[in-house]
Amino acid sequence: MSKTFHNYPVEQSMKLAVDAVVFGYTKETGLSVLLIKRKIAPFAHQWAIPGGFVHNNESLEDGVVRELQEETGLTVNYLEQLYTFGNPDRDPRYRVVSVAYYALVKPDSFVTSAGSDAEDVSWFAVNQLPSLAFDHVDIINSAIQRLRGKITYEPIGFELLDAKFPFSDLEHLYVNLLGREIDRRNFKRKIKQLDLLIELDETAPMSSAGRPGKLYSFNKEKYFSLKNRGFLFDMSF
Amino acid sequence: MSKTFHNYPVEQSMKLAVDAVVFGYTKETGLSVLLIKRKIAPFAHQWAIPGGFVHNNESLEDGVVRELQEETGLTVNYLEQLYTFGNPDRDPRYRVVSVAYYALVKPDSFVTSAGSDAEDVSWFAVNQLPSLAFDHVDIINSAIQRLRGKITYEPIGFELLDAKFPFSDLEHLYVNLLGREIDRRNFKRKIKQLDLLIELDETAPMSSAGRPGKLYSFNKEKYFSLKNRGFLFDMSF
DNA sequence: GCAAAAGTGTTGTAACTACACCCATGT
DNA sequence: ACATGGGTGTAGTTACAACACTTTTGC
Numbered sequence: 001m002s003k004t005f006h007n008y009p010v011e012q013s014m015k016l017a018v019d020a021v022v023f024g025y026t027k028e029t030g031l032s033v034l035l036i037k038r039k040i041a042p043f044a045h046q047w048a049i050p051g052g053f054v055h056n057n058e059s060l061e062d063g064v065v066r067e068l069q070e071e072t073g074l075t076v077n078y079l080e081q082l083y084t085f086g087n088p089d090r091d092p093r094y095r096v097v098s099v100a101y102y103a104l105v106k107p108d109s110f111v112t113s114a115g116s117d118a119e120d121v122s123w124f125a126v127n128q129l130p131s132l133a134f135d136h137v138d139i140i141n142s143a144i145q146r147l148r149g150k151i152t153y154e155p156i157g158f159e160l161l162d163a164k165f166p167f168s169d170l171e172h173l174y175v176n177l178l179g180r181e182i183d184r185r186n187f188k189r190k191i192k193q194l195d196l197l198i199e200l201d202e203t204a205p206m207s208s209a210g211r212p213g214k215l216y217s218f219n220k221e222k223y224f225s226l227k228n229r230g231f232l233f234d235m236s237f
Numbered sequence: 238m239s240k241t242f243h244n245y246p247v248e249q250s251m252k253l254a255v256d257a258v259v260f261g262y263t264k265e266t267g268l269s270v271l272l273i274k275r276k277i278a279p280f281a282h283q284w285a286i287p288g289g290f291v292h293n294n295e296s297l298e299d300g301v302v303r304e305l306q307e308e309t310g311l312t313v314n315y316l317e318q319l320y321t322f323g324n325p326d327r328d329p330r331y332r333v334v335s336v337a338y339y340a341l342v343k344p345d346s347f348v349t350s351a352g353s354d355a356e357d358v359s360w361f362a363v364n365q366l367p368s369l370a371f372d373h374v375d376i377i378n379s380a381i382q383r384l385r386g387k388i389t390y391e392p393i394g395f396e397l398l399d400a401k402f403p404f405s406d407l408e409h410l411y412v413n414l415l416g417r418e419i420d421r422r423n424f425k426r427k428i429k430q431l432d433l434l435i436e437l438d439e440t441a442p443m444s445s446a447g448r449p450g451k452l453y454s455f456n457k458e459k460y461f462s463l464k465n466r467g468f469l470f471d472m473s474f
Numbered sequence: 475g476c477a478a479a480a481g482t483g484t485t486g487t488a489a490c491t492a493c494a495c496c497c498a499t500g501t
Numbered sequence: 502a503c504a505t506g507g508g509t510g511t512a513g514t515t516a517c518a519a520c521a522c523t524t525t526t527g528c
Contacts, residue, residue: 013293015249016323016334056250056332060323084321084336086253086297095293097253099321099334168480185482186518210479211525405507422509423491440498447506448498 014095018063019051019136021102021143022076024110025160027169029125030176031147033140034105034112035132036071037120042092043133045119049140051098052117064101072121073113076103078159083142090135102143104159148177152236155196158218166204166213167191174237182237194233196223251332255300256288256373258339258380259313261347262397264406266362267413268384270377271342271349272369273308274357279329280370282356286377288335289354301338309358310350313340315396320379327372339380341396385414389473392433395455403441403450404428411474419474431470433460 022034035047050071054063061079068074079101086097114121124130126144129137151157157173171187191197196219203212226233259271272284287308291300298316305311316338323334351358361367363381366374388394394410408424428434433456440449463470 010293012252012290014253014291016251016253053249054251054323054334056247057325059325060321060334081320083318084297086291086336088294088296097291097297097336099323166480183519184480185520188481190517206527208479209477209527211481213480403507420492421507422493425508427490441507443500445506446500446504448508450507 014097016054017051017096017098018054018060018067019049019098019100019139020064020068020076020079021049021082021100021140022068022072022074023102023104023143023147023160024107024123025173025176026107027172029123031126031144032123033126033129033143034072034074035122035124035130036114036118037122038133039117039119046133047124047130048133049136050118051100054099060099061101064103068103069115071115071118073111073115074105074109076105077109078104078156082139082146085135085139087135098139100139100142102146104156106160107162151177153233155194155218155223155233155235157235161218164200164202164215164217166215168213170216178237187237190235190237194235195219196226251334253291254288254333254335255291255297255304256286256335256337256376257301257305257313257316258286258319258337258377259305259309259311260339260341260380260384260397261344261360262410262413263344264409266360268363268381269360270363270366270380271309271311272359272361272367273351273355274359275370276354276356283370284361284367285370286373287355288337291336297336298338301340305340306352308352308355310348310352311342311346313342314346315341315393319376319383322372322376324372335376337376337380339383341393343397344399388414390470392431392455392460392470392472394472398455401437401439401452401454403452405450407453415474424474427472427474431472432456433463 024032024034026032034050036050038044038046038048050068051064052067052071054060055066058066060081064079065076068076080103082100082102084097084099088095090096090098110123112121126140129140132140147156151174157170157177160173161169167188170191171182171184174187175182197216198219200215200217202215204215206212261269261271263269271287273287275281275283275285287305288301289304289308291297292303295303297318301316302313305313317340319337319339321334321336325332327333327335347360349358363377366377369377384393388411394407394414397410398406404425407428408419408421411424412419434453435456437452437454439452441452443449
């Protein structure tokens with residue numbers, strides 16, 4: 001009876017969306033996410049993470065990239081699938097299953113412009129989030145957890161920093177993400193022995209006071225060649 | 238122009254499926270996956286991982302559990318979302334986006350029965366897979382990678398062993414999954430200091446020859462209480 | 475000269491690696 | 502008695518954690 005019903009189910013009626021948790025980082029604000037203010041119902045005039053329905057002939061990644069471009073004008077430099085949220089009632093209209101991604105952007109890409117589907121676009125520190133549409137709090141929290149975990153075994157933190165950065169920026173990033181103090185000397189020793197940094201002949205431009213630090217850049221080529229050889233990174237502290 | 242099109246896209250036409258890579262393990266066969274032989278087109282009479290379309294009012298997890306039950310008669314004791322595969326052309330009929338899960342079953346649950354949607358159900362060692370329908374090879378390979386990674390920081394290997402097992406079974410499991418030899422004494426020391434095993438007053442039933450080993454069981458309660466306190470497990474070798 | 479941030483070494487401790495022999499059982 | 506697999510300890514080495522003072526710059 002119910003067996004027959006299962007084998008010949010009614011036509012599926014649900015929609016597939018992609019959403020993106022876009023992370024940015026500055027020393028001043030700490031880890032932040034990019035939110036848009038929705039123009040249309042449901043949850044009109046509420047903050048939400050950027051996203052939208054997948055088109056019929058685009059891949060999921062292409063859909064995320066397109067939606068980000070449309071809603072925020074942003075181009076990201078790191079994008080990874082996070083989790084698929086599919087509770088039947090997560091959208092009040094009808095069933096929407098959402099494939100969530102998370103993305104990392106460098107501080108110099110922070111300039112955004114509200115697109116046609118968004119009333120406003122803005123960055124929010126992750127510990128000062130406004131109330132959010134749908135289950136987007138859950139999505140953001142999953143993304144934060146994932147990011148926290150991932151930076152301990154993959155050097156993706158660099159994707160949140162400028163191309164040239166002082167060592168202290170990296171340290172502050174880790175302190176902020178891990179939520180506890182790190183000994184500067186131990187941190188520097190461990191990062192240096194990964195041998196993924198290029199020491200530049202420049203010093204950081206001054207921001208207030210203190211001794212300027214040497215600038216470094218991330219050796220992406222070396223990282224990928226090590227990674228492809230199956231090298232394991234340990235960036236836990 | 239193209240903007241207008243993007244804002245009012247044609248109705249979405251795709252279907253959402255769930256698929257499961259079910260892992261089992263025995264000392265004899267090593268890590269194995271459960272496959273079904275498809276009854277219907279496309280890829281009729283070819284091997285595939287169990288799965289099917291999500292019903293309108295069930296969660297994704299419920300869908301996986303239902304499909305596994307229907308197609309293989311199996312109940313799993315560990316289930317985790319793996320990745321969502323959404324390439325537009327991964328199904329020759331029309332677009333099907335699949336949320337893939339992976340599951341672990343204990344050896345005593347190996348008995349399966351081909352359900353109504355499957356011609357046959359069988360276990361295959363992961364290094365002797367037959368040719369597979371759709372992109373199921375990719376899904377299985379992702380699942381293997383995930384499992385390999387995960388057993389180094391979460392004690393999920395126990396989900397592949399019987400409730401009572403000799404120490405050597407656990408060791409062989411790790412050797413098989415990691416693909417290299419492990420020093421027995423170092424392994425035992427490290428596992429024992431995690432303090433997640435209960436040493437039983439029984440010895441293993443004899444299978445061929447050799448000294449029978451003491452039996453252990455996994456302390457699931459302790460594991461969850463440690464995990465909830467944020468305790469980190471290190472099971473790398 | 476003082477405040478603010480960057481730079482730098484050492485020492486004790488804990489964890490990891492490498493390694494070989496004896497024991498209990500079945501045949 | 503022999504073959505098979507289970508059980509156990511140590512020593513050298515390496516990585517980790519904890520710790521404070523000096524240097525360079527802006528104001």
